[in-house]
Amino acid sequence: MSAAGLLLAALVQPVAMPSAVPAGLVGRCRFDTVALSFAGSPAEQAQCLMRPLGKRGVLGKELARLPRGLSVVLKRGTALPTREVVERVLASEGVDIGGLDGPVSRANDGEATAPLARYFVIHDTSTPYYGDEPFPADVDGDARVNDFAPYFPVGADPEKYPVAHLFLNRQGVVKVGQPLSRPWRATKLETRVIGLPAKGLFLHVETVAPRRRDPSIAGWNDAIAPRPGFSQRQYERLALLYVAASARAGGWLIPAQHGTMDHGLEQAHDDPQNFELKRFDRALRKLLRRLRER
Template sequence: MGDNARMRLPALLLLLAMPLPAAAQQQAACPYAAWKSGFHGDARAQATCLLRPVQRYARLGASAPLPPFLDSRVGQRTAIAPAALRAYLAQQGIGEADVGGAVDAPLSRAVGRLVAPVARYFVIHDTSYPNFLAEPIPAHINDASWDFNDFSLRNPALGGGPKGHVYVNRLGDSLLVRDFGTAGYASKLEKDKPSLTGLFLHVELVQPRHSVPGGGKGNDGLAPDPGFTPAQYDRLALLYIAASVRKGTWLIPAFHAVLDTGFANGHDDPQNFSLNDWSTALVRLESALRLEKTGQ
């Protein structure tokens, strides 16, 4: 070993002994394959990984089989025409802005990629706000009397930080912040890899939190259980179907926390989300749209 090598050895040993950056200490739950602008596996395999149950403090449960509705559709072509969806919305008195924008308009693209692929992922978040800290979560959070169910009083589009495309309160009302055709990041993965922005559509479900006793000052580890209302699952189903109709194929659903694994200060949402309840809402809505198509 030469003198230069001997001089470099202590520095190398010191470097190896240093802790890894926080973002590198935890392996991503679903490895991202940059060459394919997506995650490993086909659409169903990706959804199975990206929908791992989110537990307290962003711990993830084991992958489980997808509900039948998602298992048979994710990645496949949709059989719902924009005209049928538009007629259904008109019948229900729901504006197209409430479901992410015009139902026949293109979705966002990842303009930072060489071929600018169209959005593929439908990311489910919860707002984790307001945080009632040591106080119990109020009993009336599912009522119209709760301020955070009135977007004119509590507008999530105000303030700084990344925003979701659409917000859904606990009454099932939705607020468009960014059209599904407009790229915008709302995950650590996209912040780390800006060229991916546009591949992900983000929906925020209003969910308050409070603190885990003894879990650290100001923590927001406790969510209501059940985490979301039937009206929220219904509107989330409508948003997913509307986005998939615009794409022409069923998007790959994902949980925010799963995308954030592998990054420092990753998020822990959505908490107490029921895939079965959402799937039930999807089945019911698709049946209604099928009746709309046949005119029955």
């Protein structure tokens, strides 16, 4: 999501889409509109979808391999921790994602026989927007940066807002935007290309990161994101959300980034910016060790 993206999401949600799209492979990671899957094994899909995203959505170097933690869960098929164990960790951390016993959404707008959600899509909120002002000195601790209010506008259309299932601020606080059982779309690939069959296949997580204008680019833009992109607490909590959402889905979800999903599409988003997969993976490995010990 970007600042303009918040508005765009509101504009694209109501667009009527056909319930069936022509068969084919779309996007950089070749989404198969019939199989409702990107190309390759879960590990190969993650390798494509987690490729680093540069400024303005330019793709970084291809990943030679998945980092160890993701490789272990997606390649070797490590068993999911039980819901009971994950629930205990969530409780001890004070994180509530709406429980682990409920269902996750199903594709094709929740059709009973459609596949369950299988992708965990990472976004950055690109909010608040600082324009030509500098970021706050303590971007991780700043009250305005960490405020959830912009994402939960009072009196907003519930069909449009909040724009994602889960929100995660830089202090690690998690807030449910949409229930994980609700089919919800938040990328151009889903709304503009795949259409209704995609609705429910993806779970969306917005991680809070501000933006500012890059003066070397003419006109309005929100091209500059903080460096580092995310706080340590966000990586730790994002790893927990990934495991918890997978536990609720009953299988390891495939992580994806908004920008890589949409790459090549018109007005593709550039988020998450400065996301460090290694740091996420380190947090995931640490969490998996902790879960095993329980």
